[in-house]
Amino acid sequence: MNIVEKEAQIVKKSLNVDNTILKALIKCLPVGIFIIDSNGKLLEVNSLVYNIWGEFQGIENIQQADKFQGWNSSSGELICGNDWALVRALHGEISYGEVIDILRFDGRKATILNSAAPILDDKNNIIGAVATISDITKIRDLEKELIQHKEILKNLIEMKTHKLININEKLSRKITINEQLTDKLRHMEQLNLIGQVAAGLGHEIRNPLTTVRGFLQIFQEDNNFQNYHPIFSTMISELDRANSIISEFLSLARVKEVNKAMVNLNEILSELSPLIQAHAHITSKNLEVILEDNLKDLYIDENEIRQLILNLCNNGIEAMGPNKTITLHTYTENNQVILKVKDEGSGIPKNILDNIGKPFLTTKENGTGLGLATCFSIADRNNAQINIETNSLGTSILVCFEE
Ligand SMILES: Nc1ncnc2c1ncn2[C@@H]1O[C@H](COP(=O)(O)OP(=O)(O)OP(=O)(O)O)[C@@H](O)[C@H]1O
Ligand SMILES: [Mg+2]
Numbered sequence: 001m002n003i004v005e006k007e008a009q010i011v012k013k014s015l016n017v018d019n020t021i022l023k024a025l026i027k028c029l030p031v032g033i034f035i036i037d038s039n040g041k042l043l044e045v046n047s048l049v050y051n052i053w054g055e056f057q058g059i060e061n062i063q064q065a066d067k068f069q070g071w072n073s074s075s076g077e078l079i080c081g082n083d084w085a086l087v088r089a090l091h092g093e094i095s096y097g098e099v100i101d102i103l104r105f106d107g108r109k110a111t112i113l114n115s116a117a118p119i120l121d122d123k124n125n126i127i128g129a130v131a132t133i134s135d136i137t138k139i140r141d142l143e144k145e146l147i148q149h150k151e152i153l154k155n156l157i158e159m160k161t162h163k164l165i166n167i168n169e170k171l172s173r174k175i176t177i178n179e180q181l182t183d184k185l186r187h188m189e190q191l192n193l194i195g196q197v198a199a200g201l202g203h204e205i206r207n208p209l210t211t212v213r214g215f216l217q218i219f220q221e222d223n224n225f226q227n228y229h230p231i232f233s234t235m236i237s238e239l240d241r242a243n244s245i246i247s248e249f250l251s252l253a254r255v256k257e258v259n260k261a262m263v264n265l266n267e268i269l270s271e272l273s274p275l276i277q278a279h280a281h282i283t284s285k286n287l288e289v290i291l292e293d294n295l296k297d298l299y300i301d302e303n304e305i306r307q308l309i310l311n312l313c314n315n316g317i318e319a320m321g322p323n324k325t326i327t328l329h330t331y332t333e334n335n336q337v338i339l340k341v342k343d344e345g346s347g348i349p350k351n352i353l354d355n356i357g358k359p360f361l362t363t364k365e366n367g368t369g370l371g372l373a374t375c376f377s378i379a380d381r382n383n384a385q386i387n388i389e390t391n392s393l394g395t396s397i398l399v400c401f402e403e
Helices: 003-015 020-028 047-053 060-065 083-090 137-221 223-250 265-282 301-320 370-383
Strands: 032-037 042-046 069-072 095-102 111-122 125-137 260-262 286-290 297-303 325-334 335-343 383-392 392-403
Touching: 032 047, 047 125, 047 260, 083 095, 083 111, 083 125, 095 137, 111 137, 137 223, 137 370, 260 265, 260 301, 265 286, 265 301, 265 325, 265 335, 297 301, 301 335, 301 370, 301 392, 370 383, 370 392
Parallel strands: 286 325
Antiparallel strands: 032 042, 032 125, 069 095, 095 111, 111 125, 260 297, 325 335, 335 392, 383 392
16 A cells, blocks of 8 residues: 555545445435545545436546536536636635536536535644535426526516507597597587477577568668668667577577588688688788698588588687688598688687587677587588687687598
């Protein structure tokens, strides 16, 4: 036995490796165990080491640690000979649970958990080192699978949540549209009811009015009543006013007969503009008309649309101070023909806007509050929708004709 072997014998003894209990323990522990002396010589390697690394031969000293190929599992860094925990333990370092991907001696890959610590004698001298390894390949694979499943689950939840949000948004939109439609329906029903009552009464009232008007005209022309001439004029114009209110009432009725044909909105506006111009001129206001070329024809009741335009223009002109301009504009947007009546008035007050289009809503001393209600009713019968944009600089009423 040479000196080195003798030394090993002494270390082995001081490590008590010969101890039968320790030997049995090393055999049955569920981890691989390496024991080396202070020179790095392998004293003990249990069978689990071979299970984990695969069979290897001819490695007797830790200086040959380069033959063990491993990579830090999280950083991917190659572990060189001196980086192994067992080698570092010979310098006094204790390491615990290092996760290392290894290339086994049979060429397969595995992942191990590696721990090591120095072995000290009574005087705290390092007389060797011990390392344990355990195979965590399956746990790592399961972990990876779990992460993948988690990712899939996360994506699935995100997708479903997104879908739910979409459905929710669609539902909210539908509810809003429904509420708007219900509102509109209620409004139209209201107008219709008023119109129907008016239709019944209107006929009965109009006939006697016409008779009275006729007699008044005769008396007006009679020389015997010359002194009363201005009074007859007032009476006739008051009767005309009553008559026009009845006409407005009648046009609220949905049952009203409509007389539709293909008509061009530009033509109606061109015909009406001298009349509107004259009305604006009396109160020192201007009219501007911008008509789109080649505007497509609409299937509408020409007379009703005339009334709608006049009502909107009257409102616009009445809302403005002198020298302001009312603009009539036709154009096409999203395939829809649009008539815009824009004024430079002070806008529609909020409390009026909330109830706009309801009959008898007026802020004018001599207003009936039927102008806009009539416009809504006409728009409804002629497949158009009325949108209002208003602020302190003016109001634009947009009449959008459906295709
Ligand atoms: N272009 C506008 N600018 C500002 N306010 C407006 C405009 N159009 C309508 N309004 C407001 O809406 C109310 C209702 O208008 P609507 O045309 O229905 O009735 P009116 O003009 O008061 O009376 P009339 O029956 O004689 O038309 C008006 O009294 C006014 O307060
Ligand atoms: Mg009006």
